[in-house]
Amino acid sequence: MSVRNPGAGLDLGWISRVQVNQPAVLRRAEQIQTRRTVKKDWQAAWLLRAVTCIDLTTLSGDDTASNVHRLCFKAKRPIREDLLxxxxxxxxxxxxxxxxxxxxxxxxxxxxxxxxxxxxxxxSVATGFPAGQTPLKTRLEEVRLAVEDGASELDIVINRTLVLTGQWEALYEEIRQFHEACGEAHMKTILGTGDLGSLTNIYKASLVAMMAGSDFIKTSTGKESVNATFPVALVMVRAIRDFHCKTGIKVGFKPAGGIRSAKEALAWLSLMKEELGADWLKPELFRLGASSLLGDIERQIYHHVTGRYAAYHDLPMA
Known part of the structure; x- marks a missing residue:
């Protein structure tokens, strides 16, 4: 992981001045999604880079020790050895x-x-995931317990009510407390962008989260009706860029929810390369939250190596 974000003071003046040009954001997002992608060896190399940035995820009510163990072994060997x-x-x-x-x-x-x-x-997800509507004391204790059990990264959710009602001081203070509860663990702050109402709110929430010490900002829980979209991502990475220009602090980005295909993964990598530069094309500063994406990437790599697509039983399950 990268050096932790120590945070900065809450700059309400900066937050109050924020305005997002929605038509321009939508045009740029469309441009990223429709651009021709890399091919052949270049595509395989980019897909392997995407693999190293995946947070391989299981967040189901029927999770057991055995399927978590299986996920961990898949995380260790995400691509078949013979293909590599x-x-x-x-x-x-x-x-x-x-x-x-x-x-x-x-x-x-x-x-x-x-x-x-x-x-x-x-x-570990925490702080009343996915809604963030449990009491603050409970959310803080959940963070501490996850750290005690060995989590080295915490994906915390914000209380969206504080964004929708413009309570930026209260949001800043809550995230600062989560940051302290994380101790040495890195903190990824999930904004739940599908619930925030506007791109301007998303930009402001991104700034507050970074000022409060977030090491990453993350689009979604994956449980909202709208999850990771390119217009939302563009606003968040521009906030990351502006924050870095002003403070010198590099904050990571994690889109999550609904990212399932290798083609989508390439578009996300392209977004990071063009908007933030090569430094953000590493797992220290970029993660893809996904549960089924890896399967499609491995199928594409299988096709690259063999010239044919894999049958379902050819690739180990995640």
Whole structure:
């Protein structure tokens, strides 16, 4: 992980001046999505980079120790060994960026990764995920317990009510408290952008989250009706760029929810490269929150190596 964001003072003047040009954002987002993508060896290389940025995720009510263990072993070996050998990439240490689970499953994930001899970080959702509507005391305790169980990254959710009612001081203070509760663990702040009402609110919430010490800002829980979209992402990465220009602090970005295809993954990487630069094309500053994306990427790599598409049983399950 990158150096932690120490945070900055709450600049209400900056927040009050924010205005987002929605038509311009929509035009730029459309441009990114419709551009021709890279091909052949270049595409395979970009897809392998995407794999290293995936937070391999299971957030289901029927999660058990066994399916978390299976997910962890898939995170350690996300692409079949013979496919990596065919591309001469078998010795490059390609793993997923992290394993993301509910707090109750953190210990299972930590134990499985330790048994596999793997140092992939375990990320835990917290703070009343996905709605963030539980009492503050409960949300803070949930963060502390996840850290105690071994989580090295916390995906916390904000109370969207504070954004919708413009309570920026209260939002800043809550996120600062979550930051303190994380201790040495890195904090990814989920904005729940589908619930925030406008692109201007999304930009303001992004700024407040970064000022309060967020190491990453994340689009969605994956549980909202609208999750990671390119217009929303564009507003958030521009906020990251502006924050970096003003403070010198690099904050990461994580789109999550509904990202399922290799083609989409390439578009997200392209967005990061063009808007923030090559420094943000690493797992330290970019993650893709996904549960089914890896399967499609592995199918595309299988096709790149063999010239044919894999049958369902050819690739190990995540």
């Amino acid at each position: 050998r065919a591309m001469n990439m078998h010795d490059q240490g390609i793993t997923a960026g992290a394993v993301c689970v509910y707090p109750a499953r953190v210990r299972d994930a930590v134990q499985a990764l330790k048994a596999a001899g793997c140092k992939i970080p375990v990320a």
